[in-house]
Amino acid sequence: MQLPSKNRLVELTDQPIDADTLTQFVTTPLSGAVILFLGTVRELTQGKRTTALDYDAYPEMALAKMNELVSETAEKWPVQKIALVHRTGHLEPAEASVAIALSCPHRGDTFDAGRFLIDELKVRVPIWKKENWSDGTTEWVHPSAE
Amino acid sequence: MKTAVITVNVRKTEHMKITVKLFARASQLARASEVEVEVDGGASVADFRKALEAQHPKLKPIAGSLFVAIDSEYSSDDQVILETAQIACFPPVSGG
Structure with missing residues (x-):
């Protein structure tokens, strides 16, 4: 099923993500279930301490791929509304870097659709994070790169 | 009446200079957010x-x-690059 543009909110932002607004956006009288997923900056990775993450994006392509993912999700599950927002710039531990909110008539579909969205976003959408380690060094994170 | 023969002379561009956007570690290594590549x-x-x-x-x-x-689409190696195309190069993504 096509998800009309009034039922989707897809954004890149350099401002803190307002999760309440996203949850309200996806909640409709026809929904029986609403989920909110937040990806947050984790302070510890394999014993190393992160002081901050810097996110960079290729904006045109990131938005195109995020919209493509939202469309695919709506084809696979009976989703009523989807919000998909990714933050860019400098984020400190516990801040949200990505938010997914969506609604369906029944709860099972919301979990499956949300899982699909975040898993696919992480391999398909051109956004990158740079670790700022507590020892002062920085490092771009590129899974499976040399 | 004569038949007009119209010859369209498609001149193959000898070289194209492509501006390539770079991101993350690619941009860091090249010390530039864009580079030019001649093909x-x-x-x-x-x-x-x-x-x-x-x-x-x-x-x-x-x-x-x-x-x-x-x-804004992932390409395959056999795809032909047009002069008007917007090209970007980047390492594996790590959003989320």
């Missing part, structure tokens, strides 16, 4: 990859893992 007219993505590595050796350490995007 022959009709070059494929595979040809472009060779030209990129030869003309920007700083990218060598990650050349094998770079994605080439054309007009």
